[in-house]
Amino acid sequence: MISPGLAIPLALWVPLLGCLAIWLLDKSPNLREAATLITGVILFVLTVTVFMAVSEGQRPGFQALEVIDGLPIAFQAEPLGALFAVIASGLWLVNSVYSIGYMRAGNEKNQTRFYMSFAVAISAAIGVAFAANLFTLFIFYEVLTLSTFPLVTHKGDEKARRGGRIYLGVLMATSIGLLLPAIVWTYVIAGTTDFMPGGILAQHVDAVGPLVGILLGLYAFGIGKAALMPAHPWLPNAMVAPTPVSAFLHAVAVVKAGVFAILKIVIYIFGIDLLKDTGASIPFMWIAAGSILLASAIAMNQDNLKARLAYSTVSQLSYITLGAMLATSMGVMGGAMQIAAHALGKMTLFMCAGAIYVAHHKTLISEMRGLGRVMPFTFGAFFLGAMSIVGLPPMAGSWPKFFLMLGAADAGQLAIIVVLIISSILNVVYLLSIPVQAFYMNPAEEGAKPQGAGGAFIDWGALKEAPILCIAPPMFTAAGVIALFFFADPLYRFLLPLIGGG
Amino acid sequence: MNLAEQLPVLPVIIPLVAAPITLLLPQGRAPHLWATLISWLTFAACIFLVSAVSDAGVISYHLGGWVPPLGIEYRIDLANALVLALVSGIASVVFAFAYRSVRVEVDPRQSTFFYCAMLICLTGLLGVTITGDAFNVFVFLEISSLSTYALIAMGANRDRRALTAAFNYLVMGTIGATFFVIGIGLLYQATGTLNMADLHDRLAGQSNRMVEAGFAFIVVGIGLKLAMFPLHLWLPNAYTYAPSAVSAFIAATATKVAVYVLIRFFYSVFGFDFGFVAFAFTYVLLPLGLAGMFIASLVALFQDDVKRMLAYSSVAQIGYMLLGLSFATVEGLTASLVHILNHALMKGALFMAVACVVFRTGSHSLQAFAGLAKRMPVTTWAFILSGLSLIGVPLTVGFISKWYLLTAAFAAGHGYAAFLIVASSLIALVYIGRVAEMMLLREAPSEGPYAIPIKEAPLSMLIPMWVLVAANIYFGVRTDLTGDLATRAAEALMLVAGGAP
DSSP states (O other): OOOHHHHHHHHHHHHHHHHHHHHHTTTOHHHHHHHHHHHHHHHHHHHHHHHHHHHTTOOOEEEEEEEETTEEEEEEOOHHHHHHHHHHHHHHHHHHHHHHHHHHHTTOSOHHHHHHHHHHHHHHHHHHHHBSBHHHHHHHHHHHHHHHHHHHTTTOSHHHHHHHHHHHHHHHHHIIIIIHHHHHHHHHHHSOOBOOTTOSGGGGHHHHGGGHHHHHHHHHHHOGGGOOTTSOTHHHHGGGSOHHHHHHIIIIIHHHHHHHHHHHIIIIIIOHHHHHHHOTTHHHHHHHHHHHHHHHHHHHTOOBHHHHHHHHHHHHHHHHHHHHHHTSHHHHHHHHHHHHHHHHHHHHHHHHHHHHHHHHOOOBGGGGTTGGGTOHHHHHHHHHHHHHHHTOTTSTTHHHHHHHHHHHHHTTOHHHHHHHHHHHHHHIIIIIHHHHHHHHBOOOOTTOOOOBOOSOSOOGGGOOOOOHHHHHHHHHHHHHHHHHHHTHHHHHHHHGGGGTOO | OOTTTTGGGHHHHHHHHHHHHHHHSOSSHHHHHHHHHHHHHHHHHHHHHHHHHHHHOOEEEEGGGOOTTTSOEEEEOHHHHHHHHHHHHHHHHHHHHHHHHHHHHSOGGGHHHHHHHHHHHHHHHHHHHHBOBHHHHHHHHHHHHHHHHHHHHGGGGTOTHHHHHHHHHHHHHHHHHHHHHHHHHHHHHHHSOOBHHHHHHHHTTOOOHHHHHHHHHHHHHHHHHTTOTTSOTHHHHHHHHSOHHHHHHHHHHHHHHHHHHHHIIIIIIIOTTSHHHHHHIIIIIHHHHHHHHHHHHHHHHTOSBHHHHHHHHHHHHHHHHHHHHHTOSHHHHHHHHHHHHHHHHHHHHHHHHHHHHHHHHSOOBGGGGTTHHHHSHHHHHHHHHHHHHHHTOTTSHHHHHHHHHHHHHHHTTOHHHHHHHHHHHHHHHHHHHHHHHHHHHSOOOSSSTTOSOOOOOOHHHHHHHHHHHHHHHHHHHOOTTHHHHHHHHHHHHHHHHTSOO
């Protein structure tokens, strides 16, 4: 077994080697895809190794080099990062299988570039997960932005260019314009940017003084990947990308890197106690709550399935920001669990959306009525994923909502509980209505009103499903959503050190 | 008398003696090889000098054995040693790069004159940097400027507008030089000396109209030379119409040397005892630096000529350097010095990438860049990486510059300036992004002047260009050479200036 200390650098390098292999195997697609999958398996084993070590209480890490005095590129695994790394690498593997099905079925161009960018992006996501200080996190955060740009603009038409411009513009503008000054400011105040339990700013309260709120705001909006409104427009615009990109990057790796960074900064840079004592996070808690409701309201009006899922993601990401800004142990726990639960659930939904597109070239929800009867597996998986996002048991998504409500109660913010309940109701309306309409309604024909179901419910002989590689992955993650519900306790124990327990 | 003792004079003597010899060489490859060899020798001498200064501290060399303040003194501390290494280093890369580019852009009959002028320009820039004598600064400044006027005018072979650009620069540059020499004259009247260290001693406590006027003349004169906003009007045309290799060389070196001279006069000649220095920092350099950062960046945004865009970007980047030194702290001065080095690396690489495009397409208009990623991928990626460096993305030198500058701004209590700095680098994101989008996402035109199938630039151009790109990345992750030396240089400068180190 490989030592966890070695597993971290390997986890950073293996995807890059994979990228090289993909490039070299440009001419033979089967070998090229094999390179992606083998890289994915190795990477998953490596991150699991680190995960196991962390669960035993170890904190493996290493320092690569010191760029400026007191500013090293260094890595250290802790529970939140190890969790993010396992989710990212595991779902990358699932998504790679899905990508093969999707890209081949659609006869997409530039597939080599596509897989190469993916490999670089996953390496950057691992770098974000294991970063031991803000500086390292910032480096990989920017690499993640740049490496996903070719994926967003994959189609290369005017629409893709416009989406790419907004994607890069918002993410770079927020990160260079707000996040970088925030990091430098933190460095000037604390003399370091290391993540330390309890928070590094907590020891310099005098120097920060009343500016805690401003600094926190720079981080909250500077981390554009967390899509806290109004820094969210990049996410809907990123939907011009092929669906595997939306499924993995814009439901898992990129967006989770953002909220992960927010959680880490709240826990290890500010310290929950500092925020609780100063009350600096209260305004941002309300902004997150507003973001949850507003994004849901917008999602409700989207007829394009991917756009609706994107706004749903904006809303769901703000749950995590909300958990951090509640500044209570249970809030943080809820946020951390939401990272895992939402990743599985939302990825399922996106992969289903892609499967629908591959099989029927349909992107509008209004056109999907009755489609469930020819694609029962896809819409079945969609149904489970949507249940999880709403937060119904026995789905993984119910736990984070539970912990967030506990956290809100601890913080004495009863109105937040109301917000969470309203949001779940909105989710029911705009997510669960999709599979329900797909199963129980007749397709609308030429402007006629859709009718109720008639005749045989599902004709098993006449299914028109997407290729197996496009259906198996969402069914797998949908099963994962149920499994995670029952494994919430080990996860809770694993994450306990975050809030000072365990 | 051994060579080691004479080391300080070598960076000036080698190119100075070699320049006229160039004229005796036959047309063709020879002048280029000769100039490249000389630039490498000069670079080697400068590297030795940096390590000598780093070990021994300040080196003072008396030219011709005449003892200062009567004789001319070459005085090398870490600050100018770094600039010397930078100028000669850029020269050794650009000279190697120049051959193919010059062959298509400059009249072949002028090629010997071209390399001769390049060497004279190099001599002048190194002389300005190395000398410890105020009048000597003027002499070398004129040597470098005169040769630059000629070099820019050689761009007339491709575009006649190079002639007016060179003439404009000649007029503005001469005004600047005249102002500078008037300032030196006034200081000489007040003190009776031209040696910088001696000037510093004798100016202590002097604060009369003559010295104040001298100070003002010097600041404006140097301000013209370094293209301090709004004295930058000569620069965009000069950079745009000069032969591409010349643009790469002077964009990376000439203005940087002028910024160094400004630092030298502020910190080593006048010092903080002189009341006007603090005044100039707060009311001249700081606001003009900030204004330049924004206005020039915004102008760059609307340029359809990539060389002109990069030229305006240079004016903006000079704003960062002025801003850093105007904080009057070790951190600020370090940021300024580091950015002098780093900006040379990125702008040099960017102009070289444009030179490659000009070599193949014959144009530096934005349209010529359409779809280049497929036709000239190596050049495209050199441009994009150096462009990312200009924006300040981590793992590049641009990020290191930004980091030092932001740290300095926060530490000096100018937190607002930090936000203005990042805001202006976002403008850089947009104008670099325009070109990058053109290269990556547009289809190559199927008709019109740029429709011809275009090959990658030749290796003799690609290799030197990628040396600079690699330097952009290497010094972006290792700062023990740039950052640490610059910090020590800044501490020494602050000590002389009388500020708290």
